[in-house]
Amino acid sequence: MLVKNALDYGKEESEIRKLFEYGKKRKAEIGAENVFDFSIGNPSVPAPKSVDESIKKLVDNMDSVALHGYTSAAGDLEVRAKIADFVNEKYNAGISAENIYLTCGAAAGIAIVLNAIVNPGEECIVFTPYFPEYKVFLEKTGGKLVEVKSDDNLQIDLDAFEAAITEKTRAVIINSPNNPSGVVYPAEKIQGLSDILNKKQEEYGHPIYIVTDEPYRPLVYDDIEVPYVTNYYDNTFVTYSFSKALSLPGDRIGYIIVSPKMKDSADAFAAIAGSGRMLGYVCAPSVFQRVVADNVDVTSDISIYKKNRDLLYNALTEMGYECVHPDGAFYLFVKTKGDSREFCEKAKKYELLLVPADSFGTPGYMRVSYCVDTAMIEKALPAFEKLINEE
């Protein structure tokens, strides 16, 4: 008599979770320094010094009742204005504070958006590989997840996308830079998506929304451009989190942008507010609202991720692993020899903890997180070599 899907999702042990528990046990047995844990997506770089300074400054200088008090449900207006200014300056997005709704991170943002736009029986398209929690959030709306397979470079296959759109399609989630592949979708792909969606919207006579999930936006290397989707497609919700850029995943702070170019943008914003209210979100954490406003143009030291990526990518491809070159995020997405679950199981013999990508909709791959100590990568390379050469 408990709610069945809640019970099922509560009992479900994710692949990553199971690996985490195994890793904990194994580290206790043979010492943490002898286990090569590439399973986790937690930023390994500390939050910038300026974040800690902001926290202390706010506590010391701001009135306690105002600092710790409720903000409006959408967030403090001054904070939202600072974010709007930054986004406009950086991406020429033409938004204002009134288009921003602060959230408890991107997961909350996605859940709030989906519950505002997807009605029971409607469909939401995702591109493989995709973050498995989308399915969990979508289930609460009564909507249905539709997977579109990506091409061999893990880029959006526009023909497959067009073929997957039906009259019931309500939303399309784009996650770029992508978790788990590290791939960035270039401007021509976003333009292609936009053209197809505009055509389909006209054909069906109702809006189809793009929902971006982009906590990894600032984590790109080699001057790669990540197109700002509101500049390509009007019916766009941007969901962002400061988790990765400021190394603050536990503090739960991010935002939704409701594009002002969206049809009925004010209503869409109201639906976001109503959805957040129904899910129990009162306001985003108030101290951290101010902290991110102070640090809107700051990122953690991502040069470490770039160094790790280059080290790991170069070494693994030299060993014979096949891997799309990741332009962003902090994951390497690697083809496995044979069944991915079996391959990652075998990896444990060499004390390598690797996540099989079956739950991302892409069996035959594994995710290797490089948000780790560089020294661990160096120490782990012989293990990777043994693994791929095993018969």
Add this chain to the structure above:
Amino acid sequence: MLVKNALDYGKEESEIRKLFEYGKKRKAEIGAENVFDFSIGNPSVPAPKSVDESIKKLVDNMDSVALHGYTSAAGDLEVRAKIADFVNEKYNAGISAENIYLTCGAAAGIAIVLNAIVNPGEECIVFTPYFPEYKVFLEKTGGKLVEVKSDDNLQIDLDAFEAAITEKTRAVIINSPNNPSGVVYPAEKIQGLSDILNKKQEEYGHPIYIVTDEPYRPLVYDDIEVPYVTNYYDNTFVTYSFSKALSLPGDRIGYIIVSPKMKDSADAFAAIAGSGRMLGYVCAPSVFQRVVADNVDVTSDISIYKKNRDLLYNALTEMGYECVHPDGAFYLFVKTKGDSREFCEKAKKYELLLVPADSFGTPGYMRVSYCVDTAMIEKALPAFEKLINEE
């Protein structure tokens, strides 16, 4: 084509919100010191010094990646253990860390619990007056709110309660100390509820849960005891927030306790975890998890609320207002002369901002928040006098 209830709840302007906007305008016109704003439920007492010290200590001394990183979905185990120890010491509740799930405040807690236990078409009982957001959270579950009128003292009417229970009753929400009435439900009422529910559970052959909503638990005056419900009834979920006790409403930190005496307690805990996951909650804010653990036995200076309560209660009853004596929280719940909305509208003539209680399920009353400056109460008393003496 936006989700209808999300849009409706997003557009709905609450009575309190409308008053807030009116007050802002009026304060700009005649000066804030000339408007007597009794409409808001934001703690007016600063957070304890020890809270600010904890924040700074954590930032200075704890490893950044650990402090700001994800905790497990249920929260940091050490934090949960400290809360369990405190609850056991204070209420002899016999819980452990494994029974605690940290949340982004009590609103999140209630939403998560309801989405874990209420199936579409099932019923949830509330007692008037009740916090109107319960209806909003419940709507996401597909369940139905059933109001049970309280008696003239705003206490639970056990006969009316028993009559309202049906085979579809799945949950009963208790909010004590009560927002908006300030009433505390005594042990005999909780025992009465428990006896009735045990009988009904047996009759219907399935569990009926009590869900407590108790952010005001530590805000009681004159040595009033607030019974700890898990000690009376096994199938109980406790939802708590540190918002009021530590004056941290904006920081969104609280917890759910799944009583270990509950039937299938482990499954119920899993359903809570799954429900939180589906609603987009990843973990409760990580810095504030540690802050509340450090301050689990601390409260803000509530002597100010007591002073305000006594001042306002004595003065208003002397003037002829009828009001149940509030034992806790920071609200006075006062009968209005005639229609409550009209009465509160009339109050604006005297620059008094008072909330009509119609949306709490109790027309004919108004809520007067005394989490305000004592000086404002003193200055406002002549206005209250004129209001009640107006023909």
